[in-house]
Amino acid sequence: MTRARNALIDLSSTSYYHLIARCVRRAFLCGQDAYTGKNFDHRRIWLVERMKLLSSVFAIDIAAYAIMSNHYHLVVKVNRQQALSWSDNEVIARWYKLYKGSPVIDRQLNGDALSEAEQLLVSELVEKWRSRLYDISWFMKNLNEFIAREANKEDDCTGKYWEGRYKSQALLDETALLSCMAYVDLNPIRAKVANNLEDSDFTSIQERIKHLQNAKAKAKKSNQNNKTSHQTKQPNSLKPFGAREHENTLPFSLLDYLELVDWTGRHVHRKKRGYIPKNIPNILVSLRIEETVWLDRALSFGSDYGNFAGSQTVLRAHAAKNDMNWYKGVG
Known part of the structure; x- marks a missing residue:
């Protein structure tokens, strides 16, 4: 059953949301179209540049993204208090x-x-x-309308470009946020268009890795002795990782997250070349998440949850708050 948008986005419950939009036409959003022989990779650049521009204007931070051939994923945080302070x-x-x-x-x-x-x-x-300016619907409307206009102009046609209104998932707790971000960052791995995180083009994790590598190279070139200096250097256009005690950051360490997603990605293809570490990443230990539970959530996030994602306890509480008996993901 379709729910009203104001019932799906409740900033009093969470400020984090997973957003998905998909093309309606046969023509690709981006990538190589085997049917026409055309390549639309440049449209990925349109999308990434536009969403970053919008993030700099709206009080909405980008935590993760993945641009696929006919759809894209975003994980965002809405900063309502920031907008109210302007x-x-x-x-x-x-x-x-x-x-x-x-x-x-x-x-x-x-x-x-x-x-x-x-x-x-x-x-x-x-x-x-x-x-x-802190409304997700206005953010997505601007983003999708801009891409639709540019694509229609390039294709010399008119009409509907997107499948329908964007889909949203409220991420109700830290585990839901973490598993959703990993799910988004691992999209190219699951789709078998990349074999490792560094080659996962047009994803937030590739951008974070490249930025970290460049920061480490610059630090080495300038003979900096501070071993943690590169950890604080993260892309300005993405919401930074930090810790629970750091304001306006994701409540995890960047290096812990990279280790976790890499470890999770090695379980996507069982025959993937390379060594799968037996030790569980520290971040799972600190959050007290069992290995099997994490892998199940991260690798099947898209099918396990509906409009809301979180632990069974959180989902039941949120359902009761909205006078619902049940949300997908409980039971």
Whole structure:
């Protein structure tokens, strides 16, 4: 049963969400189309650049992404408090980076005197724009409309480009967040289009690995002795890893996460060349997650959960909060 979007996105329960959008047409979103012989890899660049631009404008951080041939995945965090802390001028400046704005606000920016009624209208518009700048639906609408327009222009056609409205999953606890991010980052491995994380093109984990490698190379070249200096250097366009005690970071260590996803990826293809470590990654030990439970969640995340993901206890509590008897993933 289709649920209203406001029932799926509840910022009082979680600020983390898994978002998926899929093409409706036979033409590929990106990649090599065996039917037409055309290559659409450049559309991946459109998508990555646009979502990063939107993230810099909206109060929405990108935690993970994977751009596949006919769909894409995003894991985002909504920073509502950040948006509420913006001044009116900052809200206006951010909105004008994407939209035309309003004549009355244009007049205010030009220094014109406004009547009391016009000043009230300005305040109402600013608050409306502020709420939209931390709204996932507005974020996804802008992203998908931009890609659809560019693809239709390139294909010299009109019509619907996306399958329908985007799908969303609320990530209700840390295990759900961690397993969903790993699931997203491992998409090319599962699809057999890459054999390792470094070759998993257009994924957040490849971007994080390359950034880390470059930071380590620069540190070595400059003869830095601080062994942990490279760990703090992460892509500015992605939500950084940190620890629970660090504000505005993912509550895990970057190196622990890389080790975990690499270890998990080695279980995707049983015959994959290389050594599968017998020791369980430290992050599973610290979060008290059993090895078999983790592998089941991370490798089948997309089929195990519906619009909400989390432990059975969390799912039952959230279902009761929304007057539901059951959510997929319980039982």
